[in-house]
Amino acid sequence: MMQTEPIFNDNLKNEFTTRFGSSPEFIVSAPGRVNLIGEHTDYNDGFVFPVAIDKYLHIAASPRSGRQVHLYALDMNEEAIFSLDAPDESDTPAWCKYLKGVAHLLQEMVLSNIGQTLQGMSAVITGNVPIGAGLSSSAALEVASALAFLGVCGLEISNTGVETKADITLIELPPTELAALCQRAENEFVGVNCGIMDPTISLLGKTDHALFLDCRTLGYEQVPLNLTDILLVICNTNVKRELASSEYNKRRTECERGVEIMQQWMPSITSLRDVSLEDFKKYEAELPQITQKRCRYVIEENTRVQSAVSALIAKDISTFGTLMNESHTGLRDAYEVSCDELNVLTDIAQNIDGVIGARMTGAGFGGCTVNLVYSDVVETFQNRIMKEYTQRTGIEPDIYVCNVGDGARINWHTES
Numbered sequence: 138m139m140q141t142e143p144i145f146n147d148n149l150k151n152e153f154t155t156r157f158g159s160s161p162e163f164i165v166s167a168p169g170r171v172n173l174i175g176e177h178t179d180y181n182d183g184f185v186f187p188v189a190i191d192k193y194l195h196i197a198a199s200p201r202s203g204r205q206v207h208l209y210a211l212d213m214n215e216e217a218i219f220s221l222d223a224p225d226e227s228d229t230p231a232w233c234k235y236l237k238g239v240a241h242l243l244q245e246m247v248l249s250n251i252g253q254t255l256q257g258m259s260a261v262i263t264g265n266v267p268i269g270a271g272l273s274s275s276a277a278l279e280v281a282s283a284l285a286f287l288g289v290c291g292l293e294i295s296n297t298g299v300e301t302k303a304d305i306t307l308i309e310l311p312p313t314e315l316a317a318l319c320q321r322a323e324n325e326f327v328g329v330n331c332g333i334m335d336p337t338i339s340l341l342g343k344t345d346h347a348l349f350l351d352c353r354t355l356g357y358e359q360v361p362l363n364l365t366d367i368l369l370v371i372c373n374t375n376v377k378r379e380l381a382s383s384e385y386n387k388r389r390t391e392c393e394r395g396v397e398i399m400q401q402w403m404p405s406i407t408s409l410r411d412v413s414l415e416d417f418k419k420y421e422a423e424l425p426q427i428t429q430k431r432c433r434y435v436i437e438e439n440t441r442v443q444s445a446v447s448a449l450i451a452k453d454i455s456t457f458g459t460l461m462n463e464s465h466t467g468l469r470d471a472y473e474v475s476c477d478e479l480n481v482l483t484d485i486a487q488n489i490d491g492v493i494g495a496r497m498t499g500a501g502f503g504g505c506t507v508n509l510v511y512s513d514v515v516e517t518f519q520n521r522i523m524k525e526y527t528q529r530t531g532i533e534p535d536i537y538v539c540n541v542g543d544g545a546r547i548n549w550h551t552e553s
């Protein structure tokens with residue numbers, strides 16, 4: 138796959154200059170993601186295998202004196218102002234919560250430790266990660282705002298500079314720790330109980346690599362994809378993810394319940410990650426039926442991720458595809474987080490010759506599917522998805538043929 142750079146949008150720079158009177162000091166770009174396999178495993182301490190896609194959220198920013206943050210969301214044509222001293226007081230749009238949460242936690246968990254204080258910021262936000270489509274536009278916003286708040290304080294973490302400026306201080310903050318901070322911002326300030334996968338891949342994505350992440354230890358490996366003649370195609374159901382947050386939290390509770398029950402036989406387990414399929418089979422009959430289905434799915438999916446990574450390394454792409462298909466079946470029938478539209482998309486895709494694997498991706502209940510497709514059938518794939526999905530659901534899908542891009546970056550050279 139091709140190497141791609143974030144596209145620095147001239148509109149963004151012009152808008153910034155018009156609003157704030159000078160060009161931005163830097164532009165941060167953080168990508169969305171698609172998960173190849175390992176769904177609903179991150180909050181069970183399990184394994185995931187996502188990639189960063191070449192769709193980005195950009196923040197153009199400069200420091201401003203004082204403690205106010207002035208924001209403009211270009212694509213929504215919405216302004217917001219809040220004070221770092223009183224983040225709860227102002228009546229700001231919903232997307233502002235992400236920035237407020239990140240700012241608060243950066244101060245508490247990072248800056249206080251190095252004797253620094255957050256500074257005011259002027260910023261314009263734009264991007265092309267579809268919002269609410271399960272491609273992690275929220276994680277991209279959190280990660281980009283974390284780097285922007287650090288940037289206005291003259292700070293940067295070591296893996297994000299395109300070319301660092303002379304007067305910038307690199308701080309010792311592992312990307313996985315910054316990802317955990319972003320996750321906490323979403324959990325505590327936005328009220329979504331999401332896991333660690335999305336901000337981690339947004340920070341640690343690498344062109345043409347997928348991230349094999351152990352969500353317990355946060356150890357990771359960037360695995361080369363080597364997808365010669367294969368394209369990554371994302372299909373958007375264009376169905377709003379109505380149930381996503383309530384059902385998502387319910388699944389988490391069901392998994393925790395399973396662990397609690399099984400602790401009577403296996404006292405040392407703390408999450409489903411600790412349960413092998415073999416042990417599970419001994420006790421599953423004792424679990425309530427729903428709990429049983431949910432736990433079995435997670436335990437099997439963890440094994441699938443490990444097998445998929447081995448298959449990829451062994452260049453056995455067909456096994457990789459089969460595992461993707463099986464993952465979808467599990468999400469549909471056992472974990473029950475799919476929906477008719479996602480099932481229609483996967484059904485059409487899996488029946489096209491030259492499609493290696495197809496599954497829903499992300500939290501579910503709408504959003505997108507991820508497909509690995511041989512490049513010579515991509516056109517047929519697009520035509521058939523457009524036609525048959527529209528016929529069967531009455532909804533027009535969106536199709537994105539994506540490249541696997543790099544993780545979040547800060548670019549200090551905004552003048553050119």
Ligand code: GLA
Binds near residue numbers: 331
């Ligand atoms: C959402 C969450 C992630 C993960 C996926 C499901 O994207 O933000 O943490 O749990 O759902 O795999």
